Amino acid sequence: MASELVERYFRKETLPNIWCPGCSNGIVTTAIVRAIDNLGLDQNKVCIVSGIGCSARASGYLDFNTLHTTHGRAIAFATGIKFANPDLTVIVITGDGDNAAIGGNHFIHACRRNIDLTVVMYNNHIYGMTGGQHSPTTPRFDRATTAPYGNIDRYFDICKLAIGAGATYVARGTAYHVQQLTKLIERGISHKGFSFIEALSICPTYYGRKNKKGTPADMLKWLKDHAVDIKQGSKMDPEEFHDKFIIGELLNIDEPEFVEEYQKILNNLKVNYK
Amino acid sequence: MMPTVLMQGNEAVVEGAINAGLKFYAGYPITPSTEIAELCAEKLPFVGGKFIQMEDEIASMAAVIGASLTGLKAMTATSGPGFSLKQENIGFAAMAEIPCVIVDVQRMGPSTGMPTSPAQGDVMQSRWGTHGDHPIIVLSPSSVKEAYYITIQAFNLSEKYRTPVILLMDEVIGHLREAVNLDEYKDVEIFERPMPQDKENYLPYQYIENGVAPLAPFGKGFRFHVTGLAHNEKGLPTNDPKVTEKLIKRLIGKIENNKKDIVMFEEKDTEGGDILLISFGSSARACEAAMQELKKEGIKVGLFKPITIWPFPDKKLREIYPRFKKVFVVEMNTGQLYYEVDRIIKGNTYVGKINKFNGEFFTPFDIVEKIKESF
Numbered sequence: 001m002a003s004e005l006v007e008r009y010f011r012k013e014t015l016p017n018i019w020c021p022g023c024s025n026g027i028v029t030t031a032i033v034r035a036i037d038n039l040g041l042d043q044n045k046v047c048i049v050s051g052i053g054c055s056a057r058a059s060g061y062l063d064f065n066t067l068h069t070t071h072g073r074a075i076a077f078a079t080g081i082k083f084a085n086p087d088l089t090v091i092v093i094t095g096d097g098d099n100a101a102i103g104g105n106h107f108i109h110a111c112r113r114n115i116d117l118t119v120v121m122y123n124n125h126i127y128g129m130t131g132g133q134h135s136p137t138t139p140r141f142d143r144a145t146t147a148p149y150g151n152i153d154r155y156f157d158i159c160k161l162a163i164g165a166g167a168t169y170v171a172r173g174t175a176y177h178v179q180q181l182t183k184l185i186e187r188g189i190s191h192k193g194f195s196f197i198e199a200l201s202i203c204p205t206y207y208g209r210k211n212k213k214g215t216p217a218d219m220l221k222w223l224k225d226h227a228v229d230i231k232q233g234s235k236m237d238p239e240e241f242h243d244k245f246i247i248g249e250l251l252n253i254d255e256p257e258f259v260e261e262y263q264k265i266l267n268n269l270k271v272n273y274k
Numbered sequence: 275m276m277p278t279v280l281m282q283g284n285e286a287v288v289e290g291a292i293n294a295g296l297k298f299y300a301g302y303p304i305t306p307s308t309e310i311a312e313l314c315a316e317k318l319p320f321v322g323g324k325f326i327q328m329e330d331e332i333a334s335m336a337a338v339i340g341a342s343l344t345g346l347k348a349m350t351a352t353s354g355p356g357f358s359l360k361q362e363n364i365g366f367a368a369m370a371e372i373p374c375v376i377v378d379v380q381r382m383g384p385s386t387g388m389p390t391s392p393a394q395g396d397v398m399q400s401r402w403g404t405h406g407d408h409p410i411i412v413l414s415p416s417s418v419k420e421a422y423y424i425t426i427q428a429f430n431l432s433e434k435y436r437t438p439v440i441l442l443m444d445e446v447i448g449h450l451r452e453a454v455n456l457d458e459y460k461d462v463e464i465f466e467r468p469m470p471q472d473k474e475n476y477l478p479y480q481y482i483e484n485g486v487a488p489l490a491p492f493g494k495g496f497r498f499h500v501t502g503l504a505h506n507e508k509g510l511p512t513n514d515p516k517v518t519e520k521l522i523k524r525l526i527g528k529i530e531n532n533k534k535d536i537v538m539f540e541e542k543d544t545e546g547g548d549i550l551l552i553s554f555g556s557s558a559r560a561c562e563a564a565m566q567e568l569k570k571e572g573i574k575v576g577l578f579k580p581i582t583i584w585p586f587p588d589k590k591l592r593e594i595y596p597r598f599k600k601v602f603v604v605e606m607n608t609g610q611l612y613y614e615v616d617r618i619i620k621g622n623t624y625v626g627k628i629n630k631f632n633g634e635f636f637t638p639f640d641i642v643e644k645i646k647e648s649f
Contacts, residue, residue, distance in 0.1 A: 011499070011510070013510070014510055043497065044493065044494070044495045044497060045493055047492055047493070049340075059499070059501075060499055060501065060510060060511055063497055064497060065343075065492035065493060065496075065497055065498070066497075066498075066499045066500065067340070067343065067492075067499075067500045067501075068499065068500065068501035068502065068503065068511075069336065069339075069366065069502070070336070070362050070363055070366050070502060073332060073333070073336045073363065076328065076329075076332065076333035076334075076336035076337055076340070077336040077337065077339060077340040078340060079326070079328070079333070079336075079337050079340065080298070080300060080326075080336060080337030080338060080339065080340025080341040080342075080343075080344075080348075081340040081341065081343060081344055081492065083298075083324055083326055083337070083341065084297075084298050084324065084340065084341035084344040084345075084346045084348075085344035085345075085346075085491075085492065085493055087493060088344070088492060088493050105329055105330060105333070106329060106332075106333050106336075108329075109328075109329035109333070262324065265319065266319050269319055269320070
């Protein structure tokens with residue numbers, strides 16, 4: 001199945017990709033492609049927009065309308081695309097540095113606007129492309145090249161941020177739970193409004209090595225052992241839960257969507273612009 | 275016949291843009307450009323266009339580029355501080371060759387400066403504000419009527435050469451109200467983005483000497499890649515020095531080698547005399563008034579007014595300046611266009627500076643006085 005997906009949806013001349021051995025970006029990217037395939041979307045009507053960083057390089061490998069933008073700005077470019085041509089399915093590929101640090105402002109305002117975009121944030125807890133600096137999602141006390149004595153910043157829960165800022169579909173999956181991740185992305189794409197899917201992923205080269213997390217397989221196993229499905233999570237007592245995290249659909253609500261609301265204004269003005 | 279109407283410079287930009295086919299505006303409020311956003315919000319729905327107020331200047335520039343990629347003519351407007359913030363994405367548009375128009379209604383700077391006061395301090399920033407060697411076209415109108423016409427040309431050039439075009443206004447022209455009749459422009463040619471034909475072999479960055487391949491809109495079956503990385507003819511990232519060099523040469527060449535088509539200017543009394551004034555935007559108006567005063571005193575003064583600031587009309591200036599004893603560059607900054615003029619004249623004739631940078635507009639007397647001092 002994977003090779004069929006590669007055949008159909010990847011630009012084969014761009015392969016092999018630039019990602020390190022053991023990186024989970026390929027897993028998450030394939031989950032996105034599989035979600036698109038499962039939904040039977042028209043390849044010509046899908047637009048993939050990415051920022052800067054390891055994850056952002058995915059757009060170049062994918063055979064859709066693809067846009068590799070500037071650092072942190074993918075959502076703002078994507079907003080222009082979706083608003084200008086609502087017929088396109090616009091998916092943003094971003095990372096924890098790209099989306100939660102430099103792109104934070106665009107992220108919260110896209111949530112607030114509830115514009116019909118699907119944002120998949122590959123969260124590997126580190127700046128990989130630049131060689132392992134701490135990001136807003138580097139756990140506290142973990143090490144990075146710019147936190148050689150431990151990271152003093154607190155962990156930024158971007159799903160909570162998304163919910164607080166007004167996103168209407170928010171989910172968390174992992175590179176280990178790939179079938180669930182695919183499903184979450186599918187539902188995010190189908191959801192009318194701003195959808196955010198955090199894909200917890202692994203960076204064995206920088207984050208893993210700096211923090212003695214073992215092999216790529218060990219790191220994936222860590223995701224397996226510490227992920228708690230939202231259905232079970234509510235039943236766990238806090239002591240049991242303390243080093244765990246929730247995966248699954250965290251929010252799925254209906255609110256007015258930006259592009260549709262603009263269309264309503266045009267309708268009220270009785271403007272026939274087609 | 276169109277009626278004569280009272281129109282503000284910023285309003286003329288919006289009217290010109292809509293006439294040129296503007297269908298998408300993204301912006302962020304900033305004085306003294308805000309009227310452009312307000313009028314676009316009001317008017318675009320009636321021409322099938324869309325308006326969005328973004329969360330910041332950076333996002334506005336990004337959204338404009340995104341919209342342009344779907345095939346819409348797109349614009350944003352700002353002033354100094356916002357123009358600084360937009361620079362990275364302007365560079366992206368230059369590298370990825372995405373047509374767009376950026377209006378910079380200049381105010382006194384640096385930094386927050388004097389938000390409601392005029393200046394022309396962004397001349398060099400409009401050319402070199404974003405990093406790296408890049409092509410750009412910068413146009414500067416000096417009247418309300420010209421603002422209308424030059425905005426149309428900004429769109430035409432942007433679409434034709436797949437490049438960001440900066441419309442370099444200043445606060446005086448932006449807020450000036452003049453009686454204008456736009457009848458003479460009703461048949462002005464509007465350049466429409468050509469549609470490529472061959473989907474299978476489409477090369478969005480095909481090597482065309484001094485030119486550009488047609489840009490397919492997203493969603494029409496071409497499925498190509500757009501990146502700010504150095505890229506090959508398909509748009510895919512490359513580390514190949516030869517491919518990169520060829521790309522940069524083409525990017526620079528498509529503007530530099532088409533100056534004949536791009537460059538606009540005006541000249542007045544340039545057949546020869548004592549003084550040649552070089553000025554643009556609102557400062558050129560003060561020069562025209564000063565010329566009348568100086569003429570009364572028997573001083574022969576000519577005016578060369580570039581409308582295309584970048585690329586500068588160097589060929590024309592080389593033709594004109596030897597007819598004059600002295601050249602003065604008149605601008606509301608400490609001397610920016612001066613550097614370009616000085617570069618062209620290379621010491622063959624005296625080049626002086628007449629500047630104002632305190633937030634006040636030039637009076638003709640300021641210029642007359644400086645000219646007289648030089649004798």
